[in-house]
Amino acid sequence: EVRLVESGGGLVQVGGSRRLSCSASGFSFSGFEMNWVRQAPGKGLEWVSHISSRGTTMLYADSVKGRFTISRDNAKNSLYLQMNSLSAEDTAVYYCARDRLHCDSTSCYFEGMDVWGQGTTVTVSS
Amino acid sequence: SYELTQPPSVSVSPGQTASITCSGDKLGDKYTWWFQQRPGQSPVLVIYQDDRRPSGIPERFSGSNSGNTATLTISGTQAMDDADYYCQAWDSSTGVFGGGTKLTVL
Numbered sequence: 001e002v003r004l005v006e007s008g009g010g011l012v013q014v015g016g017s018r019r020l021s022c023s024a025s026g027f028s029f030s031g032f033e034m035n036w037v038r039q040a041p042g043k044g045l046e047w048v049s050h051i052s053s054r055g056t057t058m059l060y061a062d063s064v065k066g067r068f069t070i071s072r073d074n075a076k077n078s079l080y081l082q083m084n085s086l087s088a089e090d091t092a093v094y095y096c097a098r099d100r101l102h103c104d105s106t107s108c109y110f111e112g113m114d115v116w117g118q119g120t121t122v123t124v125s126s
Numbered sequence: 127s128y129e130l131t132q133p134p135s136v137s138v139s140p141g142q143t144a145s146i147t148c149s150g151d152k153l154g155d156k157y158t159w160w161f162q163q164r165p166g167q168s169p170v171l172v173i174y175q176d177d178r179r180p181s182g183i184p185e186r187f188s189g190s191n192s193g194n195t196a197t198l199t200i201s202g203t204q205a206m207d208d209a210d211y212y213c214q215a216w217d218s219s220t221g222v223f224g225g226g227t228k229l230t231v232l
Contacts, residue, residue: 044224045163046223047221062127111175
């Protein structure tokens, strides 16, 4: 079974740090791009960060750039999100989602976030 | 920054066709993805690359994208389709989600 399981959420103080993990199983993790997407309470989805299959390219939303760091360990089938300088606005359910990059002779494009984890909740409080 | 705009809510009667729009500047020049999210659950990809349907997604789900607007169409809407729907695109190496549309099947 293809599965993503997030962990590491919890209560964090304003200004604090937290490291989220996402464990993959049932597929060849090293062949997929990965994303973090979050959802604040009662709000919509917000893309947070993306990492290429080999971990060489990282992309970030402006709202987290300079504070969050995405990484992966393909040997451990794991994805991470290191979150620093947390504020109340970072309170959300954080999902990891896989994607695949397809390249042809003219361009590259993502195929879509087709598998999502169940999410882990981060609450930032003073 | 790039923005995708969706109507906050759409209502449809069972068996009828529901259309949910997603607007963005020259959106037709980009690929669009659509996700369904039921209460308390993780999002599910229902349309990818504008109009392609993942395996396991019912044929009543279809998509189109042209000009500044992408559209998710649900034909023969069923009660189980009552959910939030989000469009998504990529712009300048940044992922962007629309604000979401609450589909109510009355």
